[in-house]
Amino acid sequence: MPDGSDSNTVPAMNSLTDGKYTDTRRKMLDLVNRLQSNGASLDLDLPQIAVIGNQSAGKSSLIESISGTVLVPIVVALSLLICIVALRFIEHEDGTAINPVRNVPFGAVMLDKAEVEQRLRRAQLAILQPSKNSNEYLDMSDDELSDVEQSGFSRNYISLQITGPDVPDLSFVDLPGIIASVKDASSRGDIDLVKRMVADHISRPSCIILLTVSCETDFENQGAYQLATEYDPDGIRTVGVLTKIDRIGEGDSAKWIKMLDGSEQRLLHGWYGVKQLNTVELDERLPREEARAREAKFFSSTKPWSNLIELKTRFGTPCLTKKLSEVLTALIAKRLPELQNEVTKLLAATETALQQLPPPPSEDPISELLGLIGGFSRTIATNVQGTPEVDGLYQSIREEYQVFRRAIRSTAPDFRPFPRRDKDESSFLNPDFVPADEHIEKSLSAPIYVDEVMEQASKSITRELPDNFPYVVTHEFITAIVKHWDQPAKALFIAVERKFSARVRVMMKDFFEQHNAGGLDQAVLSAVTKLLSQCREAAQQQLQWLLQVERDPFTLNDHYYAEYKRKYFGLYKLARQKKEHPLLMSSPVPTTTSNLIDTVRMLNAAGLQCTKDDLPNLLKPDPMDYALRIMAEVRAYYHVAYKRYADNIPLAIDHEYLRGFEHGIEKCLHECLGVSSTEARTKASRFLREADDVTARREDLLTRLERLEKANRELSDLWL
Incomplete structure (x- = not known):
């Protein structure tokens, strides 16, 4: 006292x-x-x-x-x-x-x-x-x-x-x-x-x-x-x-x-x-x-x-x-x-500290709230569209797309044109005619030998005429491949969802965190969570539909399919004829060797126009030709289907999830925050209420600024 x-x-x-x-x-x-x-x-x-x-x-x-x-x-x-x-x-x-x-x-x-x-x-x-x-x-x-x-x-x-x-x-x-x-x-x-x-x-x-x-x-x-x-x-x-x-x-x-x-x-x-x-x-x-x-x-x-x-x-x-x-x-x-x-x-x-504070509440809270919603929605759209930054949203998602494509490629069937008893370990997963960027690093498939394919085809014969085999064998092999595509698709969506939702949270923090006193940040979080859930459900339904349609083989890409079928059939048949015709093959997997080139030149000189891929047609019939054709069909269709699926899944995620959120967020926030309701001004004022500590900090800085300005005038006037 x-x-x-x-x-x-x-x-x-x-x-x-x-x-x-x-x-x-x-x-x-x-x-x-x-x-x-x-x-x-x-x-x-x-x-x-x-x-x-x-x-x-x-x-x-x-x-x-x-x-x-x-x-x-x-x-x-x-x-x-x-x-x-x-x-x-x-x-x-x-x-x-x-x-x-x-x-x-x-x-x-x-x-x-x-x-x-x-x-x-x-x-x-x-x-x-x-x-x-x-x-x-x-x-x-x-x-x-x-x-x-x-x-x-x-x-x-x-x-x-x-x-x-x-x-x-x-x-x-x-x-x-x-x-x-x-x-x-x-x-x-x-x-x-x-x-x-x-x-x-x-x-x-x-x-x-x-x-x-x-x-x-x-x-x-x-x-x-x-x-x-x-x-x-x-x-x-x-x-x-x-x-x-x-x-x-x-x-x-x-x-x-x-x-x-x-x-x-x-x-x-x-x-x-x-x-x-x-x-x-x-x-x-x-x-x-x-x-x-x-x-x-x-x-x-x-x-x-x-x-x-x-x-x-x-x-x-x-x-x-x-x-x-x-x-x-x-x-x-x-x-x-x-x-x-x-x-x-x-x-x-003091002036710097004032500038670092959030702007004071506006006298027109509805316009300010609409501005925040619009700015947030535009930032979402910019990120979904893609920005040139190295750490941009789309850059990080593209990495997941590549992981997904490699996972789908790894489901390719590992056909071997030799009987299992030969114990031949030669691989035919990445032949020369497949582009290097589509090569398979590691296959999930166990080796499937030609005699196993022939045995399965023989057991499937019902009323077919001689030398004909049922389509069901090809269908079963294709279905066995497609059933492995579900998990990579789900993993891709989970990764994209995780990265996108994290980026959305950062953008929410930038726009709305300062308005936590009035509950705006929580209201926006609730609206965003609801919309993300809706987009997630739509995307998952689309992914499931795409997987279902792939289970029934179909393509109108006849040329691409036929080209790969011809090449794989030749690949497998040449490999089997190695012992009888060593001139055509200098290694288990055919490459463009001088022997093959010389052979093709001689045939062309004789008036028979062909390429090295046509050489197997000159070989005598093989008792395993039917099995080789099934293997070629499955492998050719795999190329058609995997490329289609590897494109469609990212497109579906982009359209239903990313674009879906982008297109729906502004309307969703308008509805959830009630900016068009009869109580819009009251709600906007409450949402934009400034935090007490920020108000106190601003008042303290303004008071300090006033004191210092007075002191500055007093000190300056002393020498006048």
């Missing part, structure tokens, strides 16, 4: 001296005062003086001596002054920040010093409850004030501005004093809280620490010094003040003198000794001039102080005030150019 009699006090920029400033210095002091009032200290390290010390260290009396204003009850009016008390709120009762900082005037301007103490007492109560009307405390009686609960502390503080003909301009904030111990165990947390509040000020590099040490208490027991050295270990920013110097016991002055002459606890700006009025002198209600005269007489006539001629500039409030003025003025002159640069950088950073 703020306490005027035991408070750490942080004066804002003020003269702190009886000397006269130049106009420029006066402008600088006033400028920093205005920056403090505008809340610029939240963003900038503004020059200030923090008076710290333990409870009962004489801080209030020190402030009275410097300002000439008595902060204890007095009866008679003294010289004319103008005093303004304001409450500066920076946080709510729950500790959350208040933006912007509120500077609330507390009562009317005072012209009588006798009013100050009572006003401060009421302000110390009001500052703890920012949610209440502070004027209520101005109207309370003394009894009512006594009944107000005064527990706890606050980072909010009181601003006291004093101006008068016999006092320097002064502005300071009232903070609680450092506590050594508490009686109530429930209040132990207040010790650390007060230390944190004091540390918040003195940790700033531009804060001059006015360290108040009472000479009637052992120095080692005064925690204020330890706190000061923690944040200013080299003593560069600290000015030490020994208070209650008149209460030093006889023979106990040596340790304090060592501090004054710099032998111990050395500080860059040194230590000063002051003497405040005692109780009797306070009752005499001495004017400020008389109080200072008595202080000066004490140091000039009281030993050992009167004997320390070399330290006479270290005694008395005027010497302390003069030193503070010098240090403060130098700090302000140094900091102002730096502050201008800091404000410029902070303005740029």
Whole structure:
């Protein structure tokens, strides 16, 4: 709880001296005062003086001596002054920040010093409850004030501005004093809280620490010094003040003198000794001039102080005030150019942070929502159509298409034109006449030998004429191939669905994630999930239909089928005639060898126009020719069917799933989000409601921007 009699006090920029400033210095002091009032200290390290010390260290009396204003009850009016008390709120009762900082005037301007103490007492109560009307405390009686609960502390503080003909301009904030111990165990947390509040000020590099040490208490027991050295270990920013110097016991002055002459606890700006009025002198209600005269007489006539001629500039409030003025003025002159640069950088950073926030809610929510739906739908269409990026949607799907084609090719029947007993391991899966990009890497089919085909054909004969075999054999072989095509098709669709849905989720996040506060992202997710499910079902039905139609062999691609049939028949027959006609075959799998070429040339020269593929027709009949023709038919039809199926499945997935989603998403979102309903505006406003944290962040940045812009104008106008 703020306490005027035991408070750490942080004066804002003020003269702190009886000397006269130049106009420029006066402008600088006033400028920093205005920056403090505008809340610029939240963003900038503004020059200030923090008076710290333990409870009962004489801080209030020190402030009275410097300002000439008595902060204890007095009866008679003294010289004319103008005093303004304001409450500066920076946080709510729950500790959350208040933006912007509120500077609330507390009562009317005072012209009588006798009013100050009572006003401060009421302000110390009001500052703890920012949610209440502070004027209520101005109207309370003394009894009512006594009944107000005064527990706890606050980072909010009181601003006291004093101006008068016999006092320097002064502005300071009232903070609680450092506590050594508490009686109530429930209040132990207040010790650390007060230390944190004091540390918040003195940790700033531009804060001059006015360290108040009472000479009637052992120095080692005064925690204020330890706190000061923690944040200013080299003593560069600290000015030490020994208070209650008149209460030093006889023979106990040596340790304090060592501090004054710099032998111990050395500080860059040194230590000063002051003497405040005692109780009797306070009752005499001495004017400020008389109080200072008595202080000066004490140091000039009281030993050992009167004997320390070399330290006479270290005694008395005027010497302390003069030193503070010098240090403060130098700090302000140094900091102002730096502050201008800091404000410029902070303005740029704040504007960048604002630009990175989502746009604020539109005043036309329906148009904004339609824009989001349209933008999302167009992005879907662009991705489905295909983009040139290496990691584009279609690029990743094409990889799955190639995997699918290889899987279908691997179902090719592995016909062998030899009897099983020969144990010939020659492969006929990739003959020369099949393009290299259609070669089979690994076949799922077990070897099927010619004698096995002949045996199956023979067993299938019913009423056929001699040398005729039923079509059912060819049909069975083809059906056995097609039954393996279902799984690759399903695997392809699962892979495409996984990649497409993942890409859709990314696009949804880009467009709608920022609108999660109003539930728009979830509403869109529900609509997208529903449409994807519908497209999935349509695609799966189409895939099943394509598989069904492939189970009944059919083609109008007669030329392609006949060409492959002729080539495979020749391939198989040549392989079987190898032993009888070695000139026609130099390896188990026929290749374009010089022997074959020479043979074809000789036949052409004799008037028989042919190619190497026609050579098997010149060979004598083979008892296995019927089986070889079945093998050739099946293998030829495989080429026709597999290419057709390998194209149709991706086309079906593209049309029913990808294109289906592309064509249906905009209408689906319109219906699910109700943008055409009678309650469209209400729904759109709810969907586009901004998240509370984003709103708070924007308000915080805008408030900060306003503070910085004001500070920038103030700093720029200083030199005009």
